[in-house]
Amino acid sequence: MSPDSSPLARPNYDVLAIREDFPILAREVFGKPLVYLDTGASAQKPRQVIRTMTEVMEETYSNVHRGVHFLSQTCTDQFEAARKTVARFIAARKADEIVWTRGATEACNLIAATWGRANVGPGDRIVISTLEHHSNIVPWQLLRDETGAELAVIPVDDVGEVDLDAYADLLDERTKLVSVTHISNSIGSVLPIREMARMAHEKGALIMVDGCQAAPHMPVDVQDLDVDFYCFSGHKTYGPTGIGALWGRKELLDAMPPYQGGGEMIAHVTFEKSSFKPAPHKFEAGTPAIVEAVGLGAALDYIESIGREAILAHETEVAEYARERLATVPGLGIVGQARERGAIVSFTMEQAHPHDIGTIVDRAGVAVRAGHHCAFPVMERFDVSATARASFGLYNMKSEVDRLVEALDEVAGIFGR
């Protein structure tokens, strides 16, 4: 019996039917059925997203917020409906708390450039964690260098959990912002965001959360988490590239200066002075990624049609099965064993460099990520130059874990002499 048809598999989660929604999963690589285990880098797209984007371009496309003509109105309605979908997806109070960005990277840069410049000065402190993606490190370094603020880093322990005692020590009246990931993209740790938000607020600091790996994986309720800013990328959420969302509490967004200048974000312009539209539009200069925004809305609808509790349960089952099976591969060591973890498994092998692991398993049709995962400090913390990473999405199956393990056995055979 294949593991996917075991009686223990979730009865209501029809992974084979879900896979039918993703045309790319039917293809072969090097003559083998594709096993796509790189959803953490970018998720594949369901027909529902592809169809929606095609329909917009074929039937309703126009620029938004400008024309009086029929198409402009129609397209603006779709574009703003997608914003409402994002708001509902993360339980924001209002759609105008959602700012479209190019992705989470731009969201971090936007907060650093607007809220940061307005609120951070010499001697102030910004706190991040060791587990951050470079996109949640470098914008704060730039802000630090510009303002004379301090950038402090929460350490992690040997299993990859943030040290909350050390975190508490970093929080004081000088701390202006905490910016942390919800789930580590490199080793899968889930951070205790609600607790970290409470601790930050007690000291008067705000908290921003990079939700790239969490938004596609688990229910996210920004009000329940009680955070101040939250962002995620469309392409990791089964939507298109070039679009992402930043949520901020309305009063914070209203008080922030604009981001880039240009069309779309202004109320009135003379050569002496311009006045700006209210949030979110003041952060959205220029023609936005219209088709992509509507596509992201379709992706979130798709996720909700399956249900995030169900996705979480399924992905957890597959990822935990992977952790079990990988542990049986000779010479393999898993990096990151946090108690709370997402559907991401990072590993190294004694016999082979991660690049070589990735190269060999690719020939078996298995796509994994190999490298530093844009998280040099994590690699340094765990004393590795790189890892191989399998990351699971809502369409992955236990039988694909078996394919990975077979391919890794082959790696062990080729290198382990």
Add this chain to the structure above:
Amino acid sequence: MGVPLQARPAPTETMADAQRSIVDSFRYLEDWTERYQYIIELGRRLPPFPETKRIEANRMHGCQAGVWLVSDYRDGKLFFEATSDSAIVAGLISLLLKVYSGRRPDEILATTPAFIEEIGLAEHLSPHRANGLALMLARIQADSSGYQAGEVA
């Protein structure tokens, strides 16, 4: 220890012959497993890279495997030695050096590594950001331009 870079002799075969003999040596390796096993073996036989040269300044910053490269210019020829923490990349380095090390800058600049395509491993040289090997080839070519233009004594 192997022979230091400064004492390595120039190759006797031409660059074109070196490429041809690489393609020949792959001809009888039928499946990809054998090809990679051969490449890994070449990587293991790469002359040891001096630890003192394994420094940031000599590193190609690819996203995946680390690659370190140093050069020596003598008698009008450029000699290279390089290494990688990946066995596969080290093997491919061995092939690239067989073609490119100990050559005149003008020869280097006039030669594209056609063999890599012929042996079916072109993806390893695609100039995307993750690729330390592609960066190494770019550095070999940049060094050659520098010496050819007489910018570097």
